[in-house]
Amino acid sequence: MSWIRVGDTFNSAPEFMRAAELAVEREDARLVSEIKGWTMALYSYSAQQWTDYRIGYGALVEIIGLTRAHDALQDLIKIGVLRDVSTDSERAFALVERESFIHIIKSTDKKMAAKRKRDMNKGSLQIPVLLRDGDQCRYCGIEVNWNDRKNDEGGTFDHREPNEETTPDNYVVCCRGCNQLRAELGGDAEEELPLLDAPDEPIYGKYIMSKLSKWRRIVTRTCRQMAIPNPLETTERAGTRHPDPAQASGPTATSAPTTQSQELAGTQSAIDPQFPARDNDDRAGRAAKETPRDPAPSEGAPTSDHDHPRTPAPTGTRQPDSEPQDDTTTPAAPGARPANEPTRPVRKRRRARRRSR
Ligand SMILES: [Zn+2]
Known part of the structure; x- marks a missing residue:
């Protein structure tokens, strides 16, 4: 038409x-x-x-x-x-x-739109990107809202090389605000709004978990290739009551303090300390993010639980009764920071800069 x-x-x-x-x-x-x-x-x-x-x-x-x-x-x-x-x-x-x-x-715009639609339906393209970036915009670091189709916070993908074939390497999670801003900036986009490192511990919200559950085989294969834990398996192993995360009706947590997260996650941490999902919580990745972790083995740090104390769990919560597995399965994000280094300040800085424009 x-x-x-x-x-x-x-x-x-x-x-x-x-x-x-x-x-x-x-x-x-x-x-x-x-x-x-x-x-x-x-x-x-x-x-x-x-x-x-x-x-x-x-x-x-x-x-x-x-x-x-x-x-x-x-x-x-x-x-x-x-x-x-x-x-x-x-x-x-x-x-x-x-x-x-x-x-x-223009016909080029039409082709681009058709290509975007095709890309959206391609699991082999989307899954590695979602697993790598999670819910975070790769330019400003905010947590995108995939259900928002209008505002700046809405989740989109940015194809960084529009004239080239879309691959997971040139396809990133991006909030709508950054996507539009980059389009307006044109040639200055890379300098003004450069690509941030992929998050060390990506956040997998409802939307992503539902996408992952649709492409289980690709998820399994991709996780193996990326040497990261399969969020579908971790959620299920952790005894989530909703095998299909799309059906989960848990609260959409925003930013829970560490101690609270630990408290809520307490009952789960014995089963899998890496993704201590709380009951009804579809945000396996977030829980992992907010739980104090052992330093990554790449730092040469010992991985036994006894060698470095965790934040003590509040009274009344169950302590892990089995030896937690070590962190050798930490997602191998490019340019990974130590797992315990906070990533939030970057997010705030970027956001502030964009608003001031
Ligand atoms: Zn953004």
Whole structure:
């Protein structure tokens, strides 16, 4: 389906002011209306045929009619609606591209939209990206809301190399605000809003867990490849009452303090200390994030529980009664920071910078 949008300043466009001058000069009362009619007809042809604002001479003659085509062409060029872009092999004209005048969708935009849709339905592309980035925007660090389809906090994906094949390497989780801002910044986007490292401990909220549960096989394979724990298995092993995380009705926690998280997670931590999911909690990743962890083995730190004390669990909660497994399965995020280094300040800094713009 073609798509065309006429700007609300269409009638007062400078092109038509020039047409009015021509009309006065020639004492031709119908000229402005004729020119507006031709203009609309040419744009709608381009939209319908996906010619991206280009009109071949043949099409122009067909639209305007043989008897008027020559004069109309001269006038349309004179007032600035058309520009001659003929080559040796083809006689063609370009319509002015201005959103406030008449905006049509280009075939490249249409292809991009179709590609985005395809990408959204491709598990082999989405799963590695969601597992790596979780719910966090890779530019400002905020936790995106995947159900929000309008506001800045809404979850989107950013294809960092639009002209190249989409791969997990050039596809990142991005909030709508950053996505739009990067589009506006154009060539300055990389400098103004550079890519942050993938989170050390990604947050997997309801949306992501539901996506993961739809593509179980891909998740299993990808987790093996990335050498990270499978969030589906960890959640299920932790005795979650809702095998399908999409069905989980737990509270959508925002940012619980560490001690509270520990308290709530207490009953689960014996089963899997790495993802101590609380009851009804679909946010396995978050729980892991908020629970004090042993330093990553890459630092050469001992991994036994006795060698470095954890935050004591509040009275009344169950202590782990089995030896927790060590952290050798920590997600191997590129440029990983030590697991106990806080990542929040980065998030706040980025956010503040964007707001100040
Ligand atoms: Zn963002």
